Amino acid sequence: MSAKHKQEQNILWHTLDIDKIKEQLETDPAKGLTKAEASERLQKYGANELPSKAKKSVWIKFFKHFHDVLIYILLVAAVVTALMGHYIDTAVIFAVAFINACIGFFQENKAEQALEGIKKMLSLHANVLRDGERIEIDSQDVVPGDIVFLRAGNKIPADIRLIKADKLKIEESALTGESTSVEKQTNVVDEDAVIGDRSNMAFSGTSIASGTGQGIVIATGRDTELGKISKSMAEVEQLQTPLLRQITQFGKQVAMTILVIAALMYGFGYLVRDYGPVELMLYVIGLAVAAIPEGLPAIVSIILAIGVQNMANRKAIVRNLPSVETLGAVTVICSDKTGTLTKNEMTVTSVITVEQHYEVTGTGYAPEGKITMDNKEVSMGEEPDLNELLRIVKTCNDASLRKDEDGHWKINGEPTEGCLITLAEKADKEIERFESISKIPFDSEHKYMAVLVENDGQKYIYVKGAPDRLFSMAESGNSGDSKFDRNQWEQHVKELAEHGLRVIGAGYKKVSSDVEEIHHEDIETGVEMVGLAGIIDPPREEAISAIRECKGAGITVKMITGDHKDTAVAIGKMMGIGDGELALEGKDINNMTDEELEHVVEKYDVFARTSPEHKLRLVKALQKLGHVCAMTGDGVNDAPALKRADIGVAMGIKGTEVSKDAAEMVLVDDNFETIVNAVEEGRRVYNNLKKTILFILPTNGAQAFLIMASILFGLAMPITPVQILWVNMVIAITLSLALAFERLEDCAMELPPRPMKTPLLSGYYIFRIIFVSILIGGGTLAFSMELINRGYDQAVVQTITLHTIVILQLFHLFNCRSEHSFAFNKRFFSNKAAFIVSGILLVLQAGILYLPFMNTLFGTTPLGWEYWLIPMVLGAAVFTIIEVEKWITRIIIKSRNKDEVIC
Template identity: 60%
Template sequence: MDKNQEQPVEAWHTLALNDVVGKLETDIADGLSEEAASQRLKEYGPNELPSKKKESKIIRFLKYFHDILIYVLLVAAAITAFLGHYTDTIVIAIVAVVNACIGYFQESKALEALESIKGMLSLKAKVIRSSSTVETDARDVTLGDVVVLDPGDKVPADLRLVKANNLKIEESPLTGESESAEKGLDTLAEDTPLGDRANMAFTGTTVSSGRGRGIVVGIGGNTELGKINRMMSEVEDLTTPLLRQTAKFGKTIAVFTILVAAATFAFGFFLRDYDPDELLMSVIGLAVAAIPEGLPAILSIILAIGVQNMAKRNAIIRNLPSVETLGSVSVICSDKTGTLTRNEMTVQRAVVRDATYTISGIGYSPEGEICRDEKPVDVNQSEPVLKQLLQCFYLCNDASVSKNENGEWSVKGAPTEGALITAYQKASLPDDNIERKATIPFDSEYKYMATLVEQDDSHVILIKGAPDRLLAMAEKEKRDDGEKEFDSKFWEEKISELASNGQRVIGAAYKKVDKSVSDIDHSDIEQGVVFLGLAGIIDPPRDEAVKAIRSCKEAGITVKMITGDHADTAKSIGKEMGIGDGSKVIQGKDLQVIEDDELKKAVTEYDVFARTSPEHKLRLVEALQANNIICAMTGDGVNDAPALKKADVGIAMGIKGTDVTKDASEMVLADDNFRTIADAVEEGRRIYDNLKKTILFTLPTNGAESLLIIASVLFGTMMPLTPIQILWVNMVTSVTVSLALAFEAIEKNAMKRPPRDPDEPLLTGYFIWRILFVSVLIGGGTLYLSVYLEGAGVSEEEVRTITLQTIVISQVFHLLNCRSIRGNAFSDDFFSNKVIFVVAALLFVLQFSITYVPFMNNVFGTAQLEVEQWRYPYYLGIAVFFVVEIEKAIMRAIDRRRK
């Protein structure tokens, strides 16, 4: 947009239609000519949101070298090149490049997944060009175009309406209001809030009913949606707990490595008679040994596997570290409609003067029973008043319900009206093909809809609408024994009863008129109205969401519901789902005036937030984070985007979410289902546990190698491993057995324990002890073996080959210890992770190759071993396994005593 002419900026809702037409030089009837539209497209650019400049592939690839551990490796490569050890240089460089490639390709997969979602949202628009209605791509809509709006259409740009026939637009993506906004043409005051601008239609919203036309007054970045997109840049990106921890961990390892290497070089140079070049290569070996250069690759692979697992469970992750962040979430803030509930309105109660009926079944499928006193009834034979009530709801209705090609039932039109049609179909009433002769459309001023039909050789006006409006009109009520005097108090109590249960209440009434009447208006129903009854409608909770909330509670995660619904509805739904206590709720009007310090307390005290706007979500996120709480926030509307970006994990709706919301999020729900969030949290905990196990497995290798080299320098013995052999050990264990831990199943108690502290370091006190313990166990045992073999006259190449095999095989046995940090290796699920046995077999093939393939003997300086020489690595490996299992058993006993 920067290269195009600036769009005119006006308070379009304040202007008369003639002024709008004049300023934009268009015509309401004929629209723009094709030539004028083409010229304006060149002037103002396409109708699309400005997108951030994408990083080049080269820059994205090079970013994976921006790690302090990789820097140390590259310095080591430069020194080996300077010393003429080019093979070592090449191998070190290959290790660094492989790490970068793994991270780059995993990120690319995530980006491709998001782009595939965007591709599903292609948008068309109907515009009037040169007096003809044509369909065009939304990006080709331009200023001054006249857009035609029909039910189900997405508004392609910001419009000033010029026609509005019972037009209602669902604006929740922009305003957060769950009810469709009714539209008109009257000019409005300049300070009219966005949600009340009835003469405007905004891009990204959807026509729910009626028809209209509008002149395009804003496209692309100049729309209301575009303005919010620009606001996104003001919200700072957060670093995930895992990235903070690994960055700190990497710096600690790097500093420690440099200090130890410098001290070792100084000791060897001044106190031992080493050749400087040989000593420098030994110190480089120490640096390479101490640095877990395979860890970044392992981390990327573990996270990538998590991403793939989540995608199978309908959660699309946009950046890898967010996978793990989900495991530390302690509060999930969720929308109600469509996420916790089905977003399918359902009639659950029907009330007439002499009975209350329950209606089973959910959604728009006509499957369910109608019961009175818990017994099914035949509406057509034994319930005449209920039959008349349901017929009124069915005939006085503009929606339609049908089964789509996937076999799913859906509504076209208002969801509430769809629910009333489904209730009628559940009654299995005969289709009498009753013709509607005239209709008064729903009007917000009158709050009802009326239809004139012919029934039983007479004309009847059927009325459906807000109960309070119908109660004010009614003079009589229909009972089983005929029309009687209207009992206003009875019906007011019934309305309150339904509303207190979180149900939306719709009333029905009728009036008989002369058969000569063929048209009706509001004056025809000012008197003589007979009240029929009420319907209680609810958006039912998802069964799987209720179970997921229960699982979250067991895992120490608090679920908070944020909805635009009324407080009573929110409390009722919340209690039914296990959120809140059914009595405490805080409303948006209270959030508007509450101070930040008070909000910090309120956000921990309340779990249900009603009548909220998306703007309130950002304050709630900030209040939670001020309490040092890791939180996830869901959203679908454009106004939700800043809150999603601010949250530790922003979760966008894949079905009803906007592009802006998805771009601001870390995770996209393909099914808009809360159950998927709980599944993702579970996967996040599994990933973090497996990451910790991998560290617990990997670092003893580095520790053992470092111990070998330091001890060799201190005692003035032969270097047991060369730098290139150390790299081989580190990488071969990384790409084989280390990777196997990524496939470990979730720990049995993972969703029974509270979320971990985000400030908890990667290496706890116990982890440091265990790593040192196993490092000394493997390193000390290998050093003793190396000295023993050297004293027995074994050649230098054979000693190094046996040393290399000893460390690798000991790690294979130690892998079995690491499948559970504290648990018994011989548990019931010993064979559950088949990958371990596959990669162990692959590792043995690689180790056989480095020992017996002549080319690899030359490159890595290894020798071919006799069969009996293999016993040494296995003796030590078995010893390591049993000693660590004994240590774990002791720790379990200590844990039990502490409890």
């Protein structure tokens, strides 16, 4: 990159006048660039396109699922058994590792498409001036200095400094979050203006709503605002979810523990018990295989996949499995306003005429609702001023209303004009729309629109626009109309604005019957003020309820929007976000260091006039303070923050492809309330994962206890490595799955989010795992030693040991369905899966005991019926002891804190 190119990147183009820009970019608006200059600049700046990111191969994606320290130990064990000639053990161990990798690969293989989604937003063609001629070129050939022509319907091909703007309005909501199209002009703008306030700029990827314009290209490709977002997304570090961080840490701790214990046991067995090296190695391999919860990665993936399916049934599509659980840990939801908390459909909610104040029900563009006064629907026949106002706003209007194939009401035209059409349709009778004889279109200089119409032989000029402009018209030479009180009308405007409403005024002027054409000077005086309409992008009613539920669950909701401060504060107050007064603006964030932002980010819940960089900084600041952060949004401007957040949540209906591809979760119905459902599901998944670990680890602990005891006491190996793998996998694919279907405890949404540093295994969980491991392992060891003392063959003893551990775990499953409460409660029969998988387990156990090929593969022998009965009795005893332990634990917890909620 040349020094000049770097210098140009730092220029604040919106602060420069047009002559300086022409000089800086060496271009002439009358002739444009020459073909030679354009070619040279194309070489210098590169094509006007965004860089693509190299994709990982399928094989790399597959083999990364072997990248787990526990799997490494398992693979080493497989290699050692192969070298020792135990090929069946080797094959089974490799098969287990391969199955785990396949589950992870097929469940989590989601390609990153965010950058591709951004590319689709770019314009395909551009009209430029080259060698004094207007020509159409591919947008990728546009270069800085090009003179570009703009008209309604175009997508902006690059970042442009406007030099001409004729009634030019640009739809920028996807980039800035601004809910209405932005009116453009050519004058310089203040240096500290955020993107949404740079009214002399047109940005790549946005679209022209109306009017025409002309401008000088000041940035292309990666240097545009859209390109900066793309670059920001590529550079954003995508954080591991809390669950993955915990499981990774847990895996390392288990691995280190296994290696230390295995080394100590090998040394003890070799030096003290005089085992042979080969025999002892088999013991140690058995110990490692016993202690490794190799079924855990698979069962975690399966539980998360079930959570994904449940989410889909509740209108939330999750693109990444661990993200299901992450919402359960969220402490802050940073939400975009437009289209997320609000409908992104302008709505008239209040109407004020000379005599009356009316309320309007219904939201959005659907003509469903009523115009009321004192909670009663008004009759147009009894309200002549209201009737006149509706005729004015419907006639002095270029928009139209239609219903699409899906039954949704849409507008053609400006959102502000569209909502006025909807207002007229809510009247209790048909409102006339007069034919326009002559029209003065809306423009930024005059801030109003006017039409000449005829009604019963009398001609009128209907006018609507900015209230202050109409007030001046009504106040100046108002035909002796003494009823007009500007102070009173301005007070009405203030009242509406304080509620976050955008205000439109309406009035008319009678003219003689010979008038056929109107001009601005025709309505500078003599206009009679009829009324005001208060317009807002209304909050979603269900979102208000959802925010209330989030607060009950200890989750803070913060609103981050590109809208103006007053609007943001008013909407926030309506939704229960913030105190209705405090809000931090983008320009304030610009003046803060990251450290300063961290000090204030928790104080404010409403952030206004923000840019993509601000959203990203806010998310980072919250994460730095230890928050688990969710970010919702629907625009391109939300994409970097969506990607950086612990979980990004995009809107499915109105969201851009960029936001959907950057997010981990997409709300199918654009309903903020769905996030609350997702939080519930996330908490359910996490609770069930913990229950699964609480259930499955005693299996490993019991088997490891058996082998260590055998080495310590000099006994024969009570269970072989391949039999250990059978126990681990058969429990993982049957009993462990039952816990994935457990319902959320009734009190779970009354608890605050778990702290980010909460370990996967609490002190109580570690105690329970050790306690149950000793209980199951000790009981099984005592039973096995009794059989050995009676002279049973080793193969029979090993088979009975395998069978006993499995049956004891079957009983333990019902202990784990609730963490502290009594197993036989009102929800005992609520999880049918627990009983189904129990039956499947018994069938599989029958198979390994009585099918000849299974006997050969796993070294088992058939058993008599009494060896089913004895493990059942032992299982019932273990179940009872654990229930007594849970009862004692409940008493201890309550004695420490009587107000603590116990689920």
